[in-house]
Amino acid sequence: xxxxxxxxxxxxxxxxxxxxxxxxxxxxxxxxxxxxxxxxxxxxxxxxxxxxxxxxxxxxxxxxxxxxxxxxxxxxxxxxxxxxxxxxxxxxxxxxxxxxxxxxxxxxxxxxxxxxxxxxxxxxxxxxxxxxxxxxxxxxxxxxxxxxxxxxxxxxxxxxxxxxxxxxxxxxxxxxxxxxxxxxxxxxxxxxxxxxxxxxxxxxxxxxxxxxxxxxxxxxxxxxxxxxxxxxxxxxxxxxxxxxxxxxxxxxxxxxxxxxxxxxxxxxxxxxxxxxxxxxxxxxxxxxxxx
Numbered sequence: 001x002x003x004x005x006x007x008x009x010x011x012x013x014x015x016x017x018x019x020x021x022x023x024x025x026x027x028x029x030x031x032x033x034x035x036x037x038x039x040x041x042x043x044x045x046x047x048x049x050x051x052x053x054x055x056x057x058x059x060x061x062x063x064x065x066x067x068x069x070x071x072x073x074x075x076x077x078x079x080x081x082x083x084x085x086x087x088x089x090x091x092x093x094x095x096x097x098x099x100x101x102x103x104x105x106x107x108x109x110x111x112x113x114x115x116x117x118x119x120x121x122x123x124x125x126x127x128x129x130x131x132x133x134x135x136x137x138x139x140x141x142x143x144x145x146x147x148x149x150x151x152x153x154x155x156x157x158x159x160x161x162x163x164x165x166x167x168x169x170x171x172x173x174x175x176x177x178x179x180x181x182x183x184x185x186x187x188x189x190x191x192x193x194x195x196x197x198x199x200x201x202x203x204x205x206x207x208x209x210x211x212x213x214x215x216x217x218x219x220x221x222x223x224x225x226x227x228x229x230x231x232x233x234x235x236x237x238x239x240x241x242x243x244x245x246x247x248x249x250x251x252x253x254x255x256x257x258x259x260x261x262x263x264x265x266x267x268x269x270x271x272x273x274x275x276x277x278x279x280x281x282x283x284x285x286x287x288x289x290x291x
Contacts, residue, residue, distance in 0.1 A: 070111040070164065071137045072184045080178050087174065088164040093117075095160040095229065100141065100151040108165045109141035115161030116222045118238065119192075120154040128154055129240040132196055135159075135222020138188045144168055145175060145185040158230065158238070159223040195285050202281040208241055209249040210279040215239065216259065216266065217274055217282055226268040253277060 068074035073081055073088075093099065093115045100106060102122055110117070116135045120128035131153065134140050140155050140163075149168070166174075175181055202211055212235075220226055232250065236243040250266070253259045258273045259266060268274055275282065 069113040069136055070139075072139050072181075072188060073111055073164070075184050076178070076180050080180055084166075084174055084178070084181075087166050087170045089166070090162060091165045092162055093157045093160060095157055097157045098154060099157065100153070100155040102151060102154045104151055105149055106141050106144050106151050106168050108167055109139055109144055109171050111139050111164040111166075112136050112222075113162045113164065114224055115157055115163055116159035116219055116228075118156050118158045120156055120238070122154065123240075127237070127240070128156070130238045131199065132192055133218055133222055134192075136224065137222065138192070139185060141168070141171075142185060142189050142192065144171060145182070146189060158234075159219060159225075159228055161223065198281055198285050202279060206279040206281065208239075208245050209252055210277065211239070211281075212246070212249045213253060213258070213274050213277040214279060214282040214285070216268065217271070217278065218285065220268055221286065226271070228266050229264055230266055231264045 119132040232246045236246045
């Protein structure tokens with residue numbers, strides 16, 4: 001019994017009802033008015049610790065039983081995912097947030113759930129142009145899985161949402177311990193490379209209206225939503241075109257009742273129609289995406 005508890009009990013009248021209740025084990029805690037603190041008896045403290053452990057275990061079990069929203073993590077054996085889980089911190093990523101800067105050390109890797117992260121390369125004038133997208137199908141910070149600790153691109157959130165984050169040091173340890181994680185991430189890197197090649201082909205072969213339709217579909221696919229919050233100015237800057245090009249292309253798609261937009265919100269009205277308005281690159285890129 002702690003000194004504080006003994007002191008609090010010594011203040012109870014001998015033979016009084018409070019003392020009798022304590023001796024009968026009917027009281028779990030007492031109040032020390034001198035320090036304004038509640039002092040629990042040893043049995044009560046043990047019961048509280050046991051209840052907390054049971055709650056933690058139940059929470060971990062529920063997390064394991066819940067569907068894994070990120071495709072890379074979902075592909076892992078249950079035992080491997082269970083070992084990774086304590087190191088995965090749920091985070092909410094805001095629109096426009098830069099999580100990796102080009103030329104800076106990678107401090108965390110991210111497994112998106114319902115957010116979309118844009119991969120941006122800087123041009124000579126320091127303008128950042130989109131070169132790829134990552135959503136629930138992959139991981140942001142793939143360079144770390146390839147043995148490179150410095151980001152060669154800027155990664156910026158363009159659809160806000162949630163992700164699971166892991167510190168780089170822990171990720172490198174877990175990567176060595178989990179061959180299946182290595183395989184999944186190498187596969188993901190290969191997919192991103194194939195998509196980048198197709199994107200280059202698209203840029204040199206197709207009109208912007210087709211490319212915009214393709215881009216809208218790919219973004220919505222990765223965010224698992226038919227609505228995204230993006231302004232024309234942001235799209236023009238990211239896709240390296242003039243703002244008037246975005247206005248004309250989106251206006252054409254809206255006139256055909258394929259999309260609608262207002263106040264920075266773009267929504268797909270007809271997915272089938274928008275797919276028909278795309279170039280063939282959408283099906284080629286998404287075939288790799290879902291393979």
